[in-house]
Amino acid sequence: MPKVGMEPLRRRALIDATISAIGDRGSLDVTMSEIASRAGVSSALAHHYFGAKDELLQATMRHLLAELNADTRQALAAASTPRQRVSAVIAVNFSDKQFQPETIAAWLAFYVEAQKSTALRRLLRIYARRLHSNLMSGLSDLLPLTEADSAAEGIAALIDGLYIRRALKQGEPDAHSAITLVTDYLEMKLALRPAAPTPRSR
Amino acid sequence: MPKVGMEPLRRRALIDATISAIGDRGSLDVTMSEIASRAGVSSALAHHYFGAKDELLQATMRHLLAELNADTRQALAAASTPRQRVSAVIAVNFSDKQFQPETIAAWLAFYVEAQKSTALRRLLRIYARRLHSNLMSGLSDLLPLTEADSAAEGIAALIDGLYIRRALKQGEPDAHSAITLVTDYLEMKLALRPAAPTPRSR
DNA sequence: TATTTTTTATTGACTGATCAATCAATAAAG
């Protein structure tokens, strides 16, 4: 039973502190000292574990991405029909855990930073691809490929748009109306073509 | 015939330089010197005319907002049916003038900065309100109020979402497919209820 | 018109603050 060292604990604490700092400030303009002090350590220690600020930021985003991914997988596992799969993916993005001012602010800030940083841009592209493919995992059984693809595109745009719009408002996020709006879009897409997808696969 | 002073010329040049600098860097992390040198003047002069960096940033955003507004009014004036009004509003947001990497990056950056700055947040709220009301100017003649409202909400979210997603891609913006996606949404909304709006007004 | 005076335009040099990053020193495990 090896006692773990401090490293993983500190890394995690620093990442959490980064999210909360970004959430408060609303931007990536947070100092290493601010982050470190939230994590209860010195800024020198933050540098010790992450080397440079960039890397801490990247690690934080990777963490966000990983959590979203884990939540999504879990939700997908619980869905039994294609239609449920689509709803599950949508629901995860507006779940209490994800659709929080802090997290939303962090995502938004990363979007902007991605313009400068190739590493962050790469990560965001991964997110976009994953979201698309997760949506397709249900949609491709409900619509012909081309239409499934455009539906996925629309849903993804709606999600991102609702995130950014949310960032402007104050008070608690209204996940319910967001889900309604996206689901409404989905249902219209499905209603227009109640027919089966391309030639029966399987 | 009074010769104009330098002030309006310089202000305009500095605002243009700000947009282009933000577009290049992809964020509001641009120095006054960078902006000033793009405008061909010293940073001291930029401070002379704008006082502080904040004010230059606000002025720049006000400029962007004003241009979008002017374009929208013009487009609305040329539309003769409610349906055309809605399309016009959508089209403006993806016009060559608006849907440009530089401008898109600037909007995105302002969204983030708005988390910190009350003044910028106020301006973005104005933008959101205007967009909604411009959309409603056509929609309210095509759908019952509640549905018109939710359609406007959806269209606005789609536009913002497509902007943010666009920022991730490289190369020329694909305005055409963006317009198609939004129009498709609009048409579905209209198709579902081809009936007239609430009691005939007028 | 020629001249002085005032206002406008413009800058280089400077200041003070902020911060990321480094490092040498110390303590505590293993």
Next chain:
DNA sequence: CTTTATTGATTGATCAGTCAATAAAAAATA
């Protein structure tokens, strides 16, 4: 006695904002 954990102090760079000085235009005065 070697590796891991941790920090205070420091360095060097970057910037926003200021200021005093200069030049050029405009206005006022002679």
